[in-house]
Amino acid sequence: MVLYSSKTEPFLSTSSDMVCATEFVRYLHLIHYIGFVGAQSLNAVLVFLIITKSENLLGNYRYAMFVFTLCSMVYSMVEILVQPVGHMKGSMFVVFMHSSILNATNPLAEFLTCLHCVLSGFVASLLACQFIFRYLAVCRTHFLVHLQGINLCLLFIPSIFVFAVWHFGFFHGMPNTLEKQIFLREELQTCFNVNTTVNPFVGPMYWTKGADGQIHWNIFELISALSCFAVLIICFFTIVFCAYSIFMKMSNSIHHLSAKTLDLNKQLFRMLCIQTVIPMITMYFPVALFVTLPMFxxxxxxxxxxxxxxxxxxxxxxxxxxxTCVASFRKAIKGSIRCSVSRSTQFAIHPASSPRLTDQKQ
Incomplete structure (x- = not known):
C-alpha cells in the first residue's frame, strides 16, 4: 500500500476554490473555441498567402512555413476535440480530457489526449527547423544545394525525432494506471467533476512516499518526462545558436548583400524571433514550471x-x-482590405437601381 505525504493533499479544498476552478474551466473552454476558430481562419489565410505570394520571394523556405502552418491547424483541431485541462497535485502533473464535443468513452479519446501533448512539442520543434533553414540560407549557403526537391524533407528530421521521443513518452512512458486514478480521483471529481476511471488523462507520477516516509522514484516515468523536456531544450538552444549566427552574419554583410536580399533576411529573422520570444514567455516558461515543479x-x-x-x-x-512581418503578405492583406472597403463605399454611394423604379421611368 502506498501512502502519500501531506503535500499531496488537494489544494482546492474550499467550496469557493471549487467554484473558482469550475468557472476557470468554463473560460478555458471559451478560449479553446476562440483559439480554434481563429487558428483555422488565420492559418488558412496564411496558407493562401504562402501559395500565392511567396514563390519567387521565399523560395524553398515557403515549404517550411507551409508545413508549420498546416501542423498548427492540425494541432488546433485535436485540441478542440480534447479541450484539455492541466492540473498539478503533489508529485504529478496531469493533462485530462474535458471535452464537450467528444465523449470520454469514445475509443479515440485516450489516443487524442496523448496526441495533443505530442503535437504541442512537435509544433514547437518545427520552429527550430525554420531557424535551421534560415541559418543555412544566410550562413551556410552552399548546403542549400542538398535541400532541393525531395531532399528538403531532411530539414524536418529534428522534428520527427522530437515527435518520436514525445510519442514514446506520452503514449508509453506515462501510463494511465490504477494507482494514478486513485491518487487523483477525489480532487478531480471535486474540482472538475471528472471521473478518473472514465476520463482519459496522461501525466507522470515522479515519486511516491512509502509507509516508512521514504521517497520512491518512478525512474521510467521520470526519464520519459525528462526526455521530452530535454529535446525541447535542445531545440531552444538550436534556435538561440541559429539566431545569433544569423544576426552576426547579417551585421557583417550589410555592404555585401543587395538591399532587397538584406531586407528579406531581416523580415524573416524578425518574424522568427518574435515567433520564438512571445511563446517562450507566455507558453514555454509556464510549461517548464508545470513539468518540473511536481518533481519537488x-x-x-x-x-x-x-x-x-x-x-x-x-x-x-x-x-x-x-x-505582419513579411512585407509581401502585409501588402496583400492591406490591398484586400482596401479593395473591400472601396467596393463597400462604391455600393453605398451608387446602390443598384430598383427594377421597379427603372420600369416606371421607362
Missing amino acids: GKDIPYLGNMTSSSLAIYPIIEPIIAM
Whole structure:
C-alpha cells in the first residue's frame, strides 16, 4: 500500500476554490473555441498567402512555413476535440480530457489526449527547423544545394525525432494506471467533476512516499518526462545558436548583400524571433514550471489551466506574426482590405437601381 505525504493533499479544498476552478474551466473552454476558430481562419489565410505570394520571394523556405502552418491547424483541431485541462497535485502533473464535443468513452479519446501533448512539442520543434533553414540560407549557403526537391524533407528530421521521443513518452512512458486514478480521483471529481476511471488523462507520477516516509522514484516515468523536456531544450538552444549566427552574419554583410536580399533576411529573422520570444514567455516558461515543479512536490494554483490557455491561443499568434512581418503578405492583406472597403463605399454611394423604379421611368 502506498501512502502519500501531506503535500499531496488537494489544494482546492474550499467550496469557493471549487467554484473558482469550475468557472476557470468554463473560460478555458471559451478560449479553446476562440483559439480554434481563429487558428483555422488565420492559418488558412496564411496558407493562401504562402501559395500565392511567396514563390519567387521565399523560395524553398515557403515549404517550411507551409508545413508549420498546416501542423498548427492540425494541432488546433485535436485540441478542440480534447479541450484539455492541466492540473498539478503533489508529485504529478496531469493533462485530462474535458471535452464537450467528444465523449470520454469514445475509443479515440485516450489516443487524442496523448496526441495533443505530442503535437504541442512537435509544433514547437518545427520552429527550430525554420531557424535551421534560415541559418543555412544566410550562413551556410552552399548546403542549400542538398535541400532541393525531395531532399528538403531532411530539414524536418529534428522534428520527427522530437515527435518520436514525445510519442514514446506520452503514449508509453506515462501510463494511465490504477494507482494514478486513485491518487487523483477525489480532487478531480471535486474540482472538475471528472471521473478518473472514465476520463482519459496522461501525466507522470515522479515519486511516491512509502509507509516508512521514504521517497520512491518512478525512474521510467521520470526519464520519459525528462526526455521530452530535454529535446525541447535542445531545440531552444538550436534556435538561440541559429539566431545569433544569423544576426552576426547579417551585421557583417550589410555592404555585401543587395538591399532587397538584406531586407528579406531581416523580415524573416524578425518574424522568427518574435515567433520564438512571445511563446517562450507566455507558453514555454509556464510549461517548464508545470513539468518540473511536481518533481519537488510543489505546485502553483491554476498554472495548469493558464498553460492550457496559452497553448490554445498559440496557433492564433503565429500566423498574425507572419502576416505582419513579411512585407509581401502585409501588402496583400492591406490591398484586400482596401479593395473591400472601396467596393463597400462604391455600393453605398451608387446602390443598384430598383427594377421597379427603372420600369416606371421607362
